[in-house]
Structure formats: C-alpha cells, structure tokens
Amino acid sequence: xxxxxxxxxxxxxxxxxxxxxxxxxxxxxxxxxxxxxxxxxxxxxxxxxxxxxxxxxxxxxxxxxxxxxxxxxxxxxxxxxxxxxxxxxxxxxxxxxxxxxxxxxxxxxxxxxxxxxxxxxxxxxxxxxxxxxxxxxxxxxxxxxxxxxxxxxxxxxxxxxxxxxxxxxxxxxxxxxxxxxxxxxxxxxxxxxxxxxxxxxxxxxxxxxxxxxxxxxxxxxxxxxxxxxxxxxxxxxxxxxxxxxxxxxxxxxxxxxxxxxxxxxxxxxxxxxxxxxxxxxxxxxxxxxxxxxxxxxxxxxxxxxxxxxxxxxxxxxxxxxxxxxxxxxxxxxxxxxxxxxxxxxxxxxxxxxxxxxxxxxxxxxxxxxxxxxxxxxxxxxxxxxxxxxxxxxxxxxxxxxxxxxxxxxxxxxxxxxxxxxxxxxxxxxxxxxxxxxxxxxxxxxxxxxxxxxxxxxxxxxxxxxxxxxxxxxxxxxxxx
Ligand code: GDP
Numbered sequence: 001x002x003x004x005x006x007x008x009x010x011x012x013x014x015x016x017x018x019x020x021x022x023x024x025x026x027x028x029x030x031x032x033x034x035x036x037x038x039x040x041x042x043x044x045x046x047x048x049x050x051x052x053x054x055x056x057x058x059x060x061x062x063x064x065x066x067x068x069x070x071x072x073x074x075x076x077x078x079x080x081x082x083x084x085x086x087x088x089x090x091x092x093x094x095x096x097x098x099x100x101x102x103x104x105x106x107x108x109x110x111x112x113x114x115x116x117x118x119x120x121x122x123x124x125x126x127x128x129x130x131x132x133x134x135x136x137x138x139x140x141x142x143x144x145x146x147x148x149x150x151x152x153x154x155x156x157x158x159x160x161x162x163x164x165x166x167x168x169x170x171x172x173x174x175x176x177x178x179x180x181x182x183x184x185x186x187x188x189x190x191x192x193x194x195x196x197x198x199x200x201x202x203x204x205x206x207x208x209x210x211x212x213x214x215x216x217x218x219x220x221x222x223x224x225x226x227x228x229x230x231x232x233x234x235x236x237x238x239x240x241x242x243x244x245x246x247x248x249x250x251x252x253x254x255x256x257x258x259x260x261x262x263x264x265x266x267x268x269x270x271x272x273x274x275x276x277x278x279x280x281x282x283x284x285x286x287x288x289x290x291x292x293x294x295x296x297x298x299x300x301x302x303x304x305x306x307x308x309x310x311x312x313x314x315x316x317x318x319x320x321x322x323x324x325x326x327x328x329x330x331x332x333x334x335x336x337x338x339x340x341x342x343x344x345x346x347x348x349x350x351x352x353x354x355x356x357x358x359x360x361x362x363x364x365x366x367x368x369x370x371x372x373x374x375x376x377x378x379x380x381x382x383x384x385x386x387x388x389x390x391x392x393x394x395x396x397x398x399x400x401x402x403x404x405x406x407x408x409x410x411x412x413x414x415x416x417x418x419x420x421x422x423x424x425x426x427x428x429x430x431x432x433x434x435x436x437x438x439x440x441x442x443x444x445x446x447x448x449x450x451x452x453x454x455x456x457x458x459x460x461x462x463x464x465x466x467x468x469x470x471x472x473x474x475x476x477x478x479x480x
Pocket of ligand 1: 093188189221
C-alpha cells in the first residue's frame with residue numbers, strides 16, 4: 001500500500017519538487033525515492049486537483065479528472081500587495097492613507113475592521129488588495145509555510161533617510177519570493193527629502209528604477225500629506241497587468257490563512273485570502289489542521305457577506321480551532337472528508353514534531369533529493385559570520401564551487417548572530433545556513449528546528465568548502 005514520491009509525481013505528471021512541497025505542507029518529510037502510504041498519496045493527489053480511484057487495496061490508481069484551471073476559465077483578479085521597508089519609514093502611515101482611497105467604502109458604509117488585509121476599489125473600478133501587517137516577518141512567516149500570496153511588494157523608503165538595513169532585508173525577501181518591487185519614496189514633504197539619493201542608493205542593491213534605465217517603477221509619495229497615492233496605485237495596477245494575474249472563479253475555493261485568533265464571543269476567527277474560486281457561507285473548509293462549516297463571512301468593513309472571490313480577504317467564522325498564519329485552506333465536499341484530512345494532518349504534525357526533535361534536516365534532505373533527481377539546479381546558502389572579512393571570503397569560496405549542472409547561490413552574507421529573521425529567509429529561499437564562528441539565538445534555534453532549517457556551524461573555511469561541494473554533488477555532507 002505504498003508508492004514512491006517519484007512514481008506519484010510521474011502518475012500525476014507533476015514536478016517532483018512540487019509533490020515534495022505538498023507533502024511538507026502536510027507535515028510529511030520525504031525524499032523522491034522514499035515511499036509514502038496510500039492515505040498520504042490520496043491526500044496529495046487531491047491537493048493537486050485530481051480525483052483518486054483506488055482500484056485495489058494494494059493500488060492507488062490516479063485518475064486525471066480533477067479540477068484543472070485551464071486558460072479558458074481564468075479571469076483577471078486584483079493584485080495582492082505587501083508593504084515592506086525600514087522601521088519608521090512610513091509603512092503603517094502609507095497603508096492607512098491608501099485605505100482611505102477606497103471609493104466603494106463610502107456608500108457601502110461599515111467601519112473599517114482590521115482583518116489582516118483590505119481591498120480598495122478605485123474610481124476606475126479596479127481593485128487592489130493590501131495585506132495590512134507591514135514588515136517582512138509576516139511575509140516570510142507565510143512564505144515559510146508555503147503560502148505565496150503576495151503578487152507585488154511595495155518597498156517604502158523615506159526620502160530623508162534613504163536605504164537602511166531593513167530596506168535591504170526587504171529587498172532580499174522580495175527577491176527570494178520572486179515578487180516584483182515598486183519603490184515608494186515616502187516623506188517627500190520633508191525639508192530634508194532627497195528622492196534622487198534614494199534611487200542612487202538602491203542601485204547598489206540591484207534595484208534600478210526606470211529613470212536610471214532599469215525596470216523598477218518608483219513613485220514619490222507623502223503618506224502624511226496624502227500625495228502620490230493615486231500614482232502608486234496606478235503603478236501597482238500596471239505591474240499587475242504585466243503579471244497577468246488570473247484565477248478561476250468557478251470552482252471551490254482555495255487560499256491561505258492571513259491571521260487567526262480566538263474571539264470570546266465568536267469563537268475561532270480566521271482571516272483568509274481567497275486565491276482561487278469563490279468561498280461561500282456554508283462551505284466546508286479545511287485550514288491547516290482545522291476544519292469547519294463556514295458559519296459567517298465578514299469583510300474588511302465588518303459586514304457579513306455571502307461569498308468571497310479571488311484576491312478577497314474575508315473573516316471566516318466556524319472553524320473548530322485556530323489555524324496558523326500561512327496555512328493553506330481548501331473547500332472540501334463533505335464533513336467526513338474534512339475530518340479525515342484534519343485527523344491525518346494532526347497525526348502527521350505530531351509525528352513530525354517528534355521526529356523534528358531528533359533531527360531537523362528536512363530542508364537539506366529535500367534539497368539533496370532534488371539535486372539527485374536533477375530537479376534542482378542550484379544550492380542556496382545563507383552565510384552568517386563573525387566578521388565582514390570572513391563573510392566575504394566564504395561567499396567567494398562557495399560561489400567558486402558551482403559546476404555546470406548545479407550552481408551555488410548566496411542568498412545573503414552578513415555579520416552577526418543568527419536570528420529568527422535569518423531562519424525565515426533561509427526557509428523561504430530553501431537555503432542552508434552556514435554559521436561561521438557565530439551562534440544562533442535560542443529563538444532562532446527553536447524556529448530552525450520547527451521549520452526544518454539546517455544550520456551548520458563552522459570555524460574553518462575549508463570545511464565549509466568541503467560540505468558545500470558535497471552538497472553541490474548531491475551527497476550528504478556530515479555535520480561538524
Ligand atoms: P513604519 O514603522 O514604517 O510603519 O512607520 P510609521 O508609519 O509608523 O511612520 C513613522 C513616522 O513617520 C510617524 O511619525 C509618521 O507620522 C511619520 N511619517 C510617515 N509618513 C510620513 C510622510 O509622508 N511625511 C512625514 N513628514 N512624516 C511621515
């Protein structure tokens with residue numbers, strides 16, 4: 001009653017990496033050559049939109065009759081935007097200002113509610129969805145759980161302060177997520193504002209704005225004076241057009257949890273972003289390891305609605321528990337199926353938790369599996385060292401180890417102890433952390449264990465080179 005990951009991927013005509021990712025989402029760590037049981041296989045098959053037909057007890061026959069989103073049934077959907085940037089550069093102010101540009105809000109009434117995201121309808125009728133938890137923690141935490149919900153990143157840089165450490169971090173996160181950036185040069189009302197300097201400084205971080213011959217849009221704004229907001233929104237819509245964002249509205253809903261909490265009066269309240277299909281009141285939903293029948297849907301104006309389509313944020317009432325931010329949600333056909341999936345996931349999560357305490361090397365194993373299968377063409381590493389000289393030397397050393405089949409990418413090479421933010425970036429970019437004469441904070445260590453991020457400690461450069469070389473060749477390097 002088992003099937004290898006490889007065979008499963010073949011039968012579904014899916015990429016092995018995608019299957020491994022889907023397994024991970026369900027708390028199962030497996031390499032391509034490992035076998036998984038029929039129940040697990042069935043779950044994965046359904047996640048890929050296929051229907052399962054078990055011909056015999058011993059066989060899992062996979063039909064290809066599921067919901068396929070073909071080009072004909074795709075319809076344009078609003079872009080989903082995350083605002084990132086250095087502290088105090090005006091992320092919150094900008095989100096507040098943008099929120100008031102909503103044209104539909106006035107007549108529809110209702111008081112704005114914080115549900116983790118909001119949608120504005122512009123005078124033209126176009127819509128934009130903003131995640132209103134600014135900063136990169138939420139962004140990477142979500143990505144780490146496999147939810148990629150951001151289409152566009154608005155990078156806020158204060159015109160009087162310029163590029164700062166968290167600006168650079170935000171750029172790295174956006175790049176790791178493959179999300180295009182639009183630069184919002186904020187605080188142009190201030191006497192010391194120097195937008196040109198911001199553009200110049202961004203150059204050294206490979207952000208080349210249009211006026212300097214690049215393809216990154218930049219807009220000068222003042223969140224305080226509410227200037228340039230329309231231009232920023234235009235830029236976002238233009239970017240959305242380039243991305244050709246589409247979803248099939250005529251199918252059962254799928255999406256991701258943005259945030260969730262337990263409310264005294266209302267019970268479990270989960271804010272979700274619908275990514276495909278339409279979510280209806282009464283639908284049976286599985287979110288992470290929780291499930292429930294949707295008792296009510298509440299929009300960002302605090303109003304009850306009967307349905308929510310692609311790119312719409314909405315609060316879901318009626319789940320049995322509180323799912324994690326970033327957890328995927330999906331509508332299933334009945335309660336029995338929902339219970340089955342949740343029990344399965346809870347069991348796997350427990351098993352995984354126990355296994356995780358013994359050895360947290362899921363990411364590395366999977367990376368190796370993908371390299372061995374010829375699926376992964378690149379080894380990604382994140383370097384943290386005690387001094388700048390070492391960080392630079394390590395970067396140069398590992399970059400030289402690339403060969404024609406497998407490249408090496410240095411996601412980041414910086415100085416200092418390993419923090420949770422490093423672990424999140426490593427998780428999001430599928431990289432191994434190389435710690436050179438530095439330690440991880442205890443929170444970072446815990447997070448790494450929970451998220452299966454491999455942190456390797458070294459004090460000798462050639463040992464780093466040895467290990468990375470083995471990794472590039474698809475062999476497991478021993479831990480030092
Ligand atoms: P965040 O930490 O990035 O969310 O930044 P905030 O939105 O909290 O803004 C930090 C400070 O900058 C606050 O005192 C804001 O009032 C101020 N601020 C934000 N945008 C502007 C602007 O466009 N012009 C001016 N003069 N001040 C601004």
